[in-house]
Structures are given as C-alpha cells and as structure tokens.
Amino acid sequence: MNGNADVYKFENIPDLTAAQKKSPFAEFYYDPIIPPKPEILAVLGEEQMPVEEAVDFSQIERLFGTEGDSLCNGWCILPDGTGFSHVRIEMPKVTPEVEEWWHKWSMDPDYDYLNYRIWMPSLHLSHAMPIVENLGWGMSRIQMFQPIFPQMMNLSALPSELDSRFFGVIGSSGYSTLLKGSSEVEYTALISCLKRLGEGLQVQAVGYMGMKWEGNGLVKAHDADPERTCLFVTHNAYEFTRKADLAPRLYEFANPLPNQGLHPNVRPPVMTMGEIPKTA
Secondary structure (H helix, E strand, O other), X not given: OOOOOOHHHOOXXXXXXXXXXXXXXXXXXXXXXXXXXXXXXXXXXXXXXXXXXXXXXXXXXXXXXXXXXXXOOEEEEOOOOOEEEEEEEEEOOOOHHHHHHHHHHHOOOHHHHHHHHHHOOXXXXXXXXXXXXXXXXXXXXXEEOOOOOOOOOOHHHOOOOEOOOEEEEEEEEEEEEEOOOOOOOEEEEEEEEEEEEOOEEXXXXXXXXXEEEEOOXXXXXXXXXXXXXXXXXXXXXXXXXXXXXXXXXXXXXXXXXXXXXXXXXXXXXXXXXXXXXXXX
C-alpha cells in the first residue's frame, strides 16, 4: 500500500511536444526524480500510526507551535472514519526567496502548464481549474476551493508560544474524481506549514481525507479509504522531496548571477507571494 511502485518509478514518462520543448525549462522535465529518504517511506506503509498521535483539525494550531516538531510521520483512520496524514520534509536549499519564486514559477500556464508538469513528470498535467493530477490512485480532476488560510485562522487561535522558526502556511480543500473509471467524489484537504531550517525551510504537510470545507472549518464528508489515505501522504512526500531538489536548481538557472537579469527567454513572474488563482 506504500504508494504505487510503478507510478513512482517515473519510467517511460510521456515525451514533451515540440511546443513544450521550446520552454527554457524543458530540460528539467527529464531530470531523475530523487525519492524521499528510506526512513520516511518506511513509516508511510500499510501500518497505521497510533490514532492518539494524529492531530484533529480543531487543534491544527499545534502545528504552528514548538509542539509541531514532535509530530510523527505517518497516517491513520480516525475514530470518525476520516483519514489523517503527516509528513515532514526538509528543504535546506529552498530559501525564502526560492520559495516565493517557486510559487510564481510552478503556476505559470505557459507551454501548456509545463512548469507544473516538470514538478512531477507523468503525475502533474495541469494547474488550471480543475487541476489534473495523479495522487496515486489514477489521473483525476481536482477542484480546489478558496484556500483554508487565512480565512480559517483567527489570529487569536495561534499558540502563545508560536515557533520562532514559523514562516508561513498554505492550506486548501477540494474534491477529486477520476478521469476514467469511477465517478465517486473524494474530498481532501492539505495544510502545509513552513518553518525555517537554517537558511532554508522545512515543510510539514498535513492531510485530511474524507473532509470538506464548510462554514469556518472542515467537516466530515465521507469515510476515508485507508489505501488512498496512505497513497496521499506518499504523494506528498514525493512532491516536497522533488521540490527540495528542483526548486533551488531552477532558481539558479533563471537567476544565474545577481543583478544580471533573468536567463534568456525566461519571462519574469507576475504573481506575488500569497496570491492564489481564483477558482471558476
């Protein structure tokens, strides 16, 4: 159950079109994919973490305090039938500057969303609405709603002992349906907390399966599938491990030397940190 072995081998990925190969970033599409550390994948397998180690959404502020470092990697099905997962990935070369640049770069629609495809070749197809992506159980349409944060966060709910390394948080919720096969709707929410790690960052990705956004919080939509809960956290581990390797190299490629402008043919990003494309 620890991910789909064939999916994460990244073998026989679809070739780029002639138009996509004109992108200045096209060469990165064919880069080898570095997998998550073995010790991380080892705890994301079939065996569930103890339920008492999970973080209920009503206590999500624990993630932002010093207590967040004690959260274990893993996944489980909660007593109410929904799924919980957490994985921590270190990104020592993803500086705050690289992080800001990455958000602008990865959402660029040029060359048929090639930048998003480069992030996870053969698994990422489009960052339009709906997003088209394989989360581990088949290529799906993913309809994301407005971001959970900052709408959800009452600033007074932040822990009094906010981790001094706290950098920011990104959260979204939505649902997915397979492009082929079952039309069953799968509700999912992902909250990614960023903290400083030396000059770089670390990310803690918390997933809630079978939960949807309603009012000012997440509520149960349906029972979570154990296999998909496991696959979802495995996908997050691969995504952020790939980002940790790819983002700094892309940033250096696009900005080879200070004060010398962008790499030839690299269009300046137009978004600023915190801006999220509006849903249709």
